[in-house]
Amino acid sequence: MSLILNGCILLLKEHHLLTKADIVFDNEITAVTYDSRQVKKDGMFFCKGTHFEEKYLREAQQNGASTYVSEQEYPDIKGMNALIVNDVQKAMALLGAAFYDYPQNQLFIIAFTGTKGKTTSAYFTQGILQAYTNKKTALFSTIDRILGTQPKQRFKSSLTTPESLDLFKEMRQAVDNGMTHLVMEVSSQAYKRNRVYGLQYDIGFFLNITPDHIGPNEHPDFADYLHCKLQLLVNSNICVLNSDSDHFLEIYQAAQATTPANKIYLFARQGGNESNADFIYHSEESTLVQSRLNLQSQTTKAQKLLLDGQYEINLAGDFNETNAIAAIIGAGLAGVPYQLAKTAITDVHIPGRMETIKTKKHGTVYIDYAHNYGSMKALLSFLQRKEPQSKIIVVVGSTGNKGVSRRAGFGKALSEYADEAYLTTDDPGFEDPQKIAAEIDQHIDHERVQVQIILNRQKAIATAIAKSNPGDLVVLAGKGEDAYQKVRGIDTPYPNDFNVAQQVINELE
Numbered sequence: 001m002s003l004i005l006n007g008c009i010l011l012l013k014e015h016h017l018l019t020k021a022d023i024v025f026d027n028e029i030t031a032v033t034y035d036s037r038q039v040k041k042d043g044m045f046f047c048k049g050t051h052f053e054e055k056y057l058r059e060a061q062q063n064g065a066s067t068y069v070s071e072q073e074y075p076d077i078k079g080m081n082a083l084i085v086n087d088v089q090k091a092m093a094l095l096g097a098a099f100y101d102y103p104q105n106q107l108f109i110i111a112f113t114g115t116k117g118k119t120t121s122a123y124f125t126q127g128i129l130q131a132y133t134n135k136k137t138a139l140f141s142t143i144d145r146i147l148g149t150q151p152k153q154r155f156k157s158s159l160t161t162p163e164s165l166d167l168f169k170e171m172r173q174a175v176d177n178g179m180t181h182l183v184m185e186v187s188s189q190a191y192k193r194n195r196v197y198g199l200q201y202d203i204g205f206f207l208n209i210t211p212d213h214i215g216p217n218e219h220p221d222f223a224d225y226l227h228c229k230l231q232l233l234v235n236s237n238i239c240v241l242n243s244d245s246d247h248f249l250e251i252y253q254a255a256q257a258t259t260p261a262n263k264i265y266l267f268a269r270q271g272g273n274e275s276n277a278d279f280i281y282h283s284e285e286s287t288l289v290q291s292r293l294n295l296q297s298q299t300t301k302a303q304k305l306l307l308d309g310q311y312e313i314n315l316a317g318d319f320n321e322t323n324a325i326a327a328i329i330g331a332g333l334a335g336v337p338y339q340l341a342k343t344a345i346t347d348v349h350i351p352g353r354m355e356t357i358k359t360k361k362h363g364t365v366y367i368d369y370a371h372n373y374g375s376m377k378a379l380l381s382f383l384q385r386k387e388p389q390s391k392i393i394v395v396v397g398s399t400g401n402k403g404v405s406r407r408a409g410f411g412k413a414l415s416e417y418a419d420e421a422y423l424t425t426d427d428p429g430f431e432d433p434q435k436i437a438a439e440i441d442q443h444i445d446h447e448r449v450q451v452q453i454i455l456n457r458q459k460a461i462a463t464a465i466a467k468s469n470p471g472d473l474v475v476l477a478g479k480g481e482d483a484y485q486k487v488r489g490i491d492t493p494y495p496n497d498f499n500v501a502q503q504v505i506n507e508l509e
């Protein structure tokens with residue numbers, strides 16, 4: 001992989017990004033990075049980030065970088081080529097794609113955005129496509145990256161959508177590993193930070209939107225959050241929209257602005273926003289562990305996909321039916337026939353999403369990643385509808401330094417649906433978990449919900465399970481299968497909620 005300096009200049013000029021080029025020597029670029037510690041000889045170094053310091057550029061030069069790309073000049077740095085640009089994140093995405101030789105052109109890419117359901121839908125889709133492509137489908141999800149069939153080609157993710165250089169590098173690796181398809185999640189931050197600038201998807205899904213990720217380090221307001229998410233549609237050849245989403249008209253208009261009508265597909269739940277829907281689905285039977293659903297096409301273009309019929313998923317929750325339908329439509333648009341989709345989707349398991357542990361002498365335990373008002377409401381209202389007589393006991397905490405509005409949201413959802421709540425710790429970052437728990441508590445209606453604060457998460461889980469009785473539903477929310485707690489900038493190992501619950505139950509029973 002390499003880049004020619006003149007080629008970089010032309011590319012940046014084409015996109016109106018270059019404000020100045022200071023070339024001291026011409027050379028071939030044989031590495032690209034935004035981290036001074038990773039620089040290689042003849043590398044290109046991108047100066048970016050809120051905490052960037054000039055000393056990183058010096059270190060990059062010492063480590064062999066020949067060229068830097070930056071929004072500002074560093075006159076004290078001599079002997080390096082400087083490409084000064086008006087947006088370093090956009091420049092990084094463009095040059096990254098070029099450096100890795102546009103791997104996206106060799107992949108059929110299905111992308112998901114939405115406040116909730118991205119990971120679940122992406123896993124369902126990848127599961128079906130793995131069967132269809134004979135295991136040649138890569139996955140970029142919040143949980144992990146799958147770049148090939150070997151165990152070493154699968155690893156944990158640190159971001160939902162990685163920095164552009166990492167994104168294109170991983171796409172290149174996936175292509176080199178023989179992958180033909182890619183299913184990926186696209187976060188709103190990915191657009192805010194131009195991590196996916198210039199990337200076009202074969203199919204783009206908009207699942208839903210509710211207020212989230214609004215705060216000092218994320219989006220200033222909901223309008224900005226929605227705007228960033230809508231960019232996915234502008235960059236998709238085919239757009240698939242959940243008609244039941246809040247703000248549907250704005251979402252539909254964004255799709256229509258750049259995509260012809262014959263390439264926009266709408267799906268809706270029966271009884272939901274059915275007008276103009278290409279597909280309507282309904283639940284035939286659902287329990288606390290699985291669902292049987294039915295999909296029917298309504299328009300000629302939908303009929304052509306031949307997806308109509310019954311499907312079964314081994315995952316509870318009406319919201320997961322929606323995610324499954326999205327995946328089935330995505331797979332159908334990629335060419336997967338009905339029977340294969342039907343068989344493959346039943347086998348998909350999604351770590352930390354509605355995992356269930358039955359006990360003999362206590363309640364049934366649910367481990368789920370719900371960590372904002374929308375998802376907590378979706379989860380708890382589903383459980384309440386299914387088991388209206390059962391007591392709902394929830395163990396939950398809220399993250400520090402981000403998603404501050406979630407605290408009020410948890411208080412609200414608990415007041416609406418829970419009988420007992422154990423407020424605990426969840427990735428406190430640099431904040432005091434006691435203070436976070438107290439903030440959630442402020443929003444709880446104590447007339448309705450019994451609340452206890454137990455900051456040690458393992459102890460909170462143990463207490464909730466031990467005090468529960470058969471018939472109760474014990475929800476361990478927010479962390480899914482996360483194997484760490486983010487504390488003061490350090491990923492502190494944590495056995496994960498599932499393992500903690502299993503051990504508690506083994507000891508109790």
Ligand SMILES: CC(=O)N[C@H]1[C@@H](OP(=O)(O)OP(=O)(O)OC[C@H]2O[C@@H](n3ccc(=O)[nH]c3=O)[C@H](O)[C@@H]2O)O[C@H](CO)[C@@H](O)[C@@H]1O[C@H](C)C(=O)N[C@@H](C)C(=O)N[C@H](CCC(=O)O)C(=O)O
Nearest residue numbers: 034035036048049050051052056159160161187188189193
């Ligand atoms: C807000 C945001 O996008 N932040 C990301 C971004 O940080 P940044 O560009 O501001 O960089 P920084 O941390 O200030 O560091 C400055 C720069 O100095 C460089 N450096 C640093 C030290 C050194 O010795 N040498 C050196 O060169 C670093 O490589 C970096 O390029 O680039 C970093 C990697 O370079 C990311 O780790 C960081 O993600 C933060 C940690 C994060 O958690 N972001 C969340 C909000 C996020 O993006 N979440 C979404 C999901 C949420 C959603 O749905 O929207 C996601 O896609 O994961």
Ligand SMILES: Nc1ncnc2c1ncn2[C@@H]1O[C@H](COP(=O)(O)OP(=O)(O)OP(=O)(O)O)[C@@H](O)[C@H]1O
Nearest residue numbers: 115116117118119120142319368369370375378379
């Ligand atoms: N379609 C949906 N609508 C509402 N809530 C959902 C939906 N799908 C999943 N959830 C809830 O949200 C939680 C997270 O789901 P998932 O990981 O699939 O979403 P995500 O969009 O990837 O979330 P995040 O951006 O937080 O990583 C689930 O554990 C479940 O409680």
